[in-house]
Amino acid sequence: MLSKTGTYKFHIESYTCDFTGKVTLPIIGNFILQAATIHASERNFGYDEMSEGNAAWVLSRLSIQMYEYPGHDRDLIVETWVQDVARFYTQRCFRFLNGENQIIGYARSIWAAIDIQTRRPIDIPSWRPDLNDYVEEEKECPIDKMSKIPSVDDTEPAMGYSVRYSDIDINKHMNSVKYMEHAINVFEPKMFEDKVIHKFEIVYLAEGQFGDKLKLYCSDLSDTEVLIDTKRCDESICRCRIIWK
Amino acid sequence: MLSKTGTYKFHIESYTCDFTGKVTLPIIGNFILQAATIHASERNFGYDEMSEGNAAWVLSRLSIQMYEYPGHDRDLIVETWVQDVARFYTQRCFRFLNGENQIIGYARSIWAAIDIQTRRPIDIPSWRPDLNDYVEEEKECPIDKMSKIPSVDDTEPAMGYSVRYSDIDINKHMNSVKYMEHAINVFEPKMFEDKVIHKFEIVYLAEGQFGDKLKLYCSDLSDTEVLIDTKRCDESICRCRIIWK
Numbered sequence: 001m002l003s004k005t006g007t008y009k010f011h012i013e014s015y016t017c018d019f020t021g022k023v024t025l026p027i028i029g030n031f032i033l034q035a036a037t038i039h040a041s042e043r044n045f046g047y048d049e050m051s052e053g054n055a056a057w058v059l060s061r062l063s064i065q066m067y068e069y070p071g072h073d074r075d076l077i078v079e080t081w082v083q084d085v086a087r088f089y090t091q092r093c094f095r096f097l098n099g100e101n102q103i104i105g106y107a108r109s110i111w112a113a114i115d116i117q118t119r120r121p122i123d124i125p126s127w128r129p130d131l132n133d134y135v136e137e138e139k140e141c142p143i144d145k146m147s148k149i150p151s152v153d154d155t156e157p158a159m160g161y162s163v164r165y166s167d168i169d170i171n172k173h174m175n176s177v178k179y180m181e182h183a184i185n186v187f188e189p190k191m192f193e194d195k196v197i198h199k200f201e202i203v204y205l206a207e208g209q210f211g212d213k214l215k216l217y218c219s220d221l222s223d224t225e226v227l228i229d230t231k232r233c234d235e236s237i238c239r240c241r242i243i244w245k
Numbered sequence: 246m247l248s249k250t251g252t253y254k255f256h257i258e259s260y261t262c263d264f265t266g267k268v269t270l271p272i273i274g275n276f277i278l279q280a281a282t283i284h285a286s287e288r289n290f291g292y293d294e295m296s297e298g299n300a301a302w303v304l305s306r307l308s309i310q311m312y313e314y315p316g317h318d319r320d321l322i323v324e325t326w327v328q329d330v331a332r333f334y335t336q337r338c339f340r341f342l343n344g345e346n347q348i349i350g351y352a353r354s355i356w357a358a359i360d361i362q363t364r365r366p367i368d369i370p371s372w373r374p375d376l377n378d379y380v381e382e383e384k385e386c387p388i389d390k391m392s393k394i395p396s397v398d399d400t401e402p403a404m405g406y407s408v409r410y411s412d413i414d415i416n417k418h419m420n421s422v423k424y425m426e427h428a429i430n431v432f433e434p435k436m437f438e439d440k441v442i443h444k445f446e447i448v449y450l451a452e453g454q455f456g457d458k459l460k461l462y463c464s465d466l467s468d469t470e471v472l473i474d475t476k477r478c479d480e481s482i483c484r485c486r487i488i489w490k
Binding site: 013014015017018019021024026030033034037062072164165166168169170172175177181182184185187189192210 | 260410
């Protein structure tokens with residue numbers, strides 16, 4: 001049996017950096033999804049095995065906390081493990097290290113398994129009892145459990161965009177990371193000069209489809225805490241909470 | 246002395262694929278820029294050496310021709326070499342191979358060297374006569390020289406966007422590949438289901454800056470040939486010619 005924790009190394013290319021020369025949060029989102037995909041696939045509960053069983057993993061929530069963003073030409077090491085298998089979801093955690101093996105962040109994610117045809121959730125422990133063998137109880141993820149993100153009922157959107165070709169991924173729906181990219185685009189560059197995103201939480205509520213006209217509503221809870229609600233008409237598609245430091 | 250041609254291998258991750266499961270053209274654009282950057286840096290005319298001399302390479306034109314787009318989990322091999330060093334520009338070519346070592350495309354690019362302070366072009370052969378040692382005369386790049394791309398003087402834009410955080414790169418201006426990504430976004434998904442982009446040409450005319458409101462004007466020259474002019478007010482920032490097959 002493979003180790004419970006998988007470790008994956010990524011190199012920070014210049015085109016994955018923002019104007020401050022550091023890797024962007026959406027790129028860390030890509031690394032998270034890629035590490036999760038490889039970890040699951042190596043342990044026989046990845047994309048291929050799920051598809052054979054007519055099922056798919058769907059990312060439902062993600063919370064990322066970063067103490068340092070690696071810069072151009074540096075390494076980012078992602079460790080990932082399954083923390084918990086419940087009836088209708090699994091919790092997967094992540095620890096991030098820099099090239100000097102120092103801890104620079106953590107993330108938690110919640111995944112549902114759905115039936116591809118009915119789009120209904122699958123009872124994970126009865127369907128795949130073997131997942132329990134991979135639950136890592138020794139490793140800690142010292143960031144808060146994800147809290148509810150309230151809706152923003154502002155009347156004036158801060159920004160809007162249409163879902164286009166570059167937003168749609170290999171699964172034929174709006175890519176999870178693209179919501180993050182658009183949400184962060186509401187901020188002015190000055191914000192990124194003065195501060196970094198210390199904590200980013202996102203909950204996915206509905207699937208964005210090609211041609212959807214989405215609107216982003218923002219609410220400043222304080223100087224450093226912002227809620228962003230991405231809506232299609234009156235329906236929340238996803239909600240983020242961002243804490244700057 | 247290093248070989249004149251550099252060879253770099255890239256792996257196609259799922260998040261770099263579009264809904265057809267193939268790598269996108271903008272991602273190939275990233276690979277092109279990364280291969281050029283490493284090739285130049287390994288031969289001592291890269292970013293660091295240029296910066297020390299108060300100079301920078303600026304991409305002025307790019308033409309890509311693809312016969313096949315590799316899919317998820319496959320390799321894309323990029324070969325690059327300097328084809329020509331003229332007074333105010335160098336021409337760099339690319340050849341693309343798939344994991345089975347079959348040729349799947351070519352690209353040509355034109356680069357100017359500019360003085361970082363004055364933003365004026367530098368006389369390359371007098372400044373760096375050693376670049377001539379790397380000119381590869383044996384290798385062929387069997388795609389047409391780049392032709393002029395006319396302006397599109399339509400009154401109604403097909404699409405518009407504001408330049409935001411995710412568009413600005415480590416050089417603090419709009420990323421060359423982001424123009425490609427936005428331009429391709431004018432097409433409906435049906436187009437990508439039925440056809441592939443066989444040829445893509447782009448000429449960069451001015452630098453997009455944060456907050457710019459850009460508008461894309463399109464002109465269909467035929468069923469398969471489209472011009473896209475990206476403008477800031479009446480000024481063309483960049484122009485593309487796209488041939489579908």
